[in-house]
Amino acid sequence: MSTLQEVAGGALRVQNVERTFALKDDVVRALDKVSLEVPVGSFISLIGPSGCGKSTLLRLLAGLESPDAGSLLIGDKTPNEMRTAGRLGVAFQDPALMPWRSVWKNITLPLQVMGKPVKDFKTVIEELISLVGLQGFEHALPSQLSGGMRQRVAIARALVTEPEVLLLDEPFGALDEILRRTMNLELQRIWSARRPTTILVTHSIEEAIFLADKVAVMSARPGRIIEIVDVPFERPRVPEIMRSSEFHHLADRLSELLFAGGGH
Amino acid sequence: MKNFSRFARGTGVVLIVLAIWEILGRLELVGQGALPAPTQILAQLWKDRSDYPPHLSVTLKSAGTGFVIGNIIAIIAGAIAARFRIAETLLRGLGMSLFAVPLIAIVPVLLLAFTGTTPRIILAAMAVYFPTYIATMNGMRNVDERLVDVVMVAGGSTTDVLRWIRVRSALPYIVSAFRVAAPAALLGTLLAEFGGGTRWGLGTYLLGSLGQANPSRLWSIGLVATAVAASAYMLFAFIGARLTQSSMSATVQTSLPMGGATGPWWKRLGGGVISAGVVLGLWALVLSILDMSPVVAKSPFAIVRYLTTDPRASVSRSRLFDAYSETLPLALIGLLCGLAAALLLAVILSLRPALGRAVLPFALVSQTMPLPALTPLIVLVFGRSILATVVVCVSVTFFPSFVTILQALATTSPAAIDVVRVSGGGRLKSLRFVGLPGAVPAMVTAARLAAPRALLGVMIAEYLATGDGLGNLLNESRGRLDYGMIWTVATTSVLVAVLITQLFGLAEKLTRQ
Incomplete structure (x- = not known):
């Protein structure tokens, strides 16, 4: 447990999941018979128009909500079992840091919640901090950091429990385009170090392709997965691939699918 | 430089006002000496200096004890109300009564039921309850929902959310409520001291000085009381400033609980009736615990009888x-x-x-x-x-x-x-x-x-x-x-x-x- 290592765990299987929300005088089918398979250690991006239920799917996988029908399994465990065992990691668009805690102490939060002795994880935390490039800022408060740095803290916090599944809900959605590209490169590097099974919800087609092994395209009302597209690029990927015709071709195809699915 | 000139101007204004006050006082221009000059007030304060320690210590002790007790109750009540909607409904009547009640009306009742400094402690605690209750409830409720998700995903329970997030999030709210509550505790104590109980206390001293035709003494007691209230306020303002690393509103929200009841009218009415019932129930409970003679202690029914069939x-x-x-x-x-x-x-x-x-x-x-x-x-x-x-x-x-x-x-x-x-x-x-x-x-x-x-x-x-x-x-x-x-x-x-x-x-x- 003392240093970072590749994770084990089982494949992630979503089968015929349904979830509806009752509004005042309407029923929204956020997810309609959604099925998805993610092999261990692979990276999948979820793209789709607003309201297609991609964040809902992520919350179901995080064990924060339950489906109305269908099943979600990670290996042979339910998301809630994974959650209570502390085997999941999440990062949101909002870094959601505790404003009164330093960078170091924000990262230790999940360990404290799990009741693990923080001092046993000193090396892990130090490695994580250098992995996300925050050396020298261990004792800074979130208010003293830039937006990108805060997001790095949130990602380090998501990784500190050495999760088997990493759930990212538009983690760079609030950053500007240039910073977003830098963070994409960083995320690839961080992810490659341990390769947790990862689901990334994003609005950006480029980000989805650049990071993922597969891109799942969703449509809205009702929320469905309409196609899963393979991304053929070798890893590690360099930013230059974004200028290749293959990349453009893939991006065009995904945006066609998005528009066909009643998109933006 | 700009700060300095503002400071200089501020000091100038204060000096001018003090000078005018001094002249008005020396020439006895207001109410035939009712407004003594600042120097006369200070001279009186110096002359009476040995009177203050015993009075002040009794007052501070009562106000401090009431402050602690009232706040402990308010924080526990606020935390429960933040967690359970039903508790908020039940406690609404109590909060509203304590917010609205003219505390002085309670003094004679407290003096019937208790002796010594107890009425003072209770009135101080009553004065403190509402601001701290509201601040605790709002502080514990208004937390970053994403942060709650982070704790939940790390395998946490609602207790973990309370322990790691809600308590700390509420802290700045609670401390800023203390700023309001500390002077309120003093006010409650002084009011109860007017009713008697013991011969010591700043309020007792004030009451005793009322008939002495010595305006300077009244003014100096007033200034000492002001100094106590202001330092209590500033103490918590200082702690609050140290505590609040991110900027947050320093004002205590007092507007929520009144307009806070939502839902159809029958539900609100029902909630109101139930929460009023809680207040009456507490009243009956306290009377039965104290085991007072029914001649002295009146139940709600006795009051109705007093006004109707008596x-x-x-x-x-x-x-x-x-x-x-x-x-x-x-x-x-x-x-x-x-x-x-x-x-x-x-x-x-x-x-x-x-x-x-x-x-x-x-x-x-x-x-x-x-x-x-x-x-x-x-x-x-x-x-x-x-x-x-x-x-x-x-x-x-x-x-x-x-x-x-x-x-x-x-x-x-x-x-x-x-x-x-x-x-x-x-x-x-x-x-x-x-x-x-x-x-x-x-x-x-x-x-x-x-x-x-x-x-x-x-x-x-x-x-x-x-x-x-x-x-x-x-x-x-x-x-x-x-x-x-x-x-x-x-x-x-x-x-x-x-x-x-x-x-x-x-x-x-x-x-x-």
Whole structure:
């Protein structure tokens, strides 16, 4: 447990999941018979128009909500079992840091919640901090950091429990385009170090392709997965691939699918 | 340099005012010596210096104990209300009663039930409860939902969320409530000291000095009480500033619980009835625990009997009615004058900021002076008259109203002001067309927040000085051992005060639509 290592765990299987929300005088089918398979250690991006239920799917996988029908399994465990065992990691668009805690102490939060002795994880935390490039800022408060740095803290916090599944809900959605590209490169590097099974919800087609092994395209009302597209690029990927015709071709195809699915 | 010149100007204003005060005092120009010069007050303070330690220590001990007890109860209640909606509904009546009740009406009841300094501690605790309760509840509720998700995903339970997030998130709210609660505890203690109990205490000292025709002594007691209240306030302001690393609002939200009830009318009514039942239940419980004689301790039913079937019921009813018809109009006039003064200063401040800044420090000082210590001074200056009562009332309602109105004026939409400007209007025009209409709901909010203070102000003036109305009825009933009336005044004043704040709350809802 003392240093970072590749994770084990089982494949992630979503089968015929349904979830509806009752509004005042309407029923929204956020997810309609959604099925998805993610092999261990692979990276999948979820793209789709607003309201297609991609964040809902992520919350179901995080064990924060339950489906109305269908099943979600990670290996042979339910998301809630994974959650209570502390085997999941999440990062949101909002870094959601505790404003009164330093960078170091924000990262230790999940360990404290799990009741693990923080001092046993000193090396892990130090490695994580250098992995996300925050050396020298261990004792800074979130208010003293830039937006990108805060997001790095949130990602380090998501990784500190050495999760088997990493759930990212538009983690760079609030950053500007240039910073977003830098963070994409960083995320690839961080992810490659341990390769947790990862689901990334994003609005950006480029980000989805650049990071993922597969891109799942969703449509809205009702929320469905309409196609899963393979991304053929070798890893590690360099930013230059974004200028290749293959990349453009893939991006065009995904945006066609998005528009066909009643998109933006 | 800019800071320095502002500081220099501020000091200049203070020195000028002190000089004018000195001249007025030395020449006895106000109320034949009712306003002594600052140097005379300091000289008196020095002469009486050995009187203060025993009085002050008793007062501080009672206020401090009440502060701790009241806050512990308020924090526990607030935490439970934050967690369970049903608890919030049940506790609403208690919070509302403690917010609205004119504390002085409770003093005789407490003196019947307890001895020594206990009534003082209880009244201090009652004065402290509401601000801390509201702050705890709001602080624990208004947390970052994403942070809650982070803790949940790390395998946490609702207890973990409470432990790692809610408590710490609520802390700055609670400390800023302490700033309000600390002077309130002093106010509660001083009021209870007026009722007696022991021969020590700042309030007792003040009461004993009332008949001595020594204005300097009254003023110096007032200043000492102000100093205590101000230092308690500043202590918690300092802790709060250290604690709040990210910027957050320093004001305590007092507006939520009143308009907080939502849902269909029958549900709100039901909630109201149930929460009123909780208050009555607590009352009955306390009486049965204390095991007091029914001659002295009155249950809710006994009060109803006192006003209906008792042989002297009609006499009691008319005395009660007369007292209310003296007190309530005065409180209303005082409240309206206070609101008008607040609006005037707020308007001046938004038109001529420099002028406003010069007046503000004095408004602030008048605000920190505890009401029980302020009242005798106002009576000294204005005489035992209706005018004095109204001035007391204005002085307690002015400042909270001013803050509320000023906030409303400051938050008027810049775009709307630009529209007026572009059409050729100046500051006055934008105030007339944009600022003032926007301030109307704030005026109603201010009225709701200040109404209980207005009632308390009038009753204290009546109790100490003018010999009219409810305050006097309390005094008389104590003298006549009319236990029924003592309990009736306490109960009805809570009911009337809650009713008035509810009415203003309703008006607030209408104007905000």
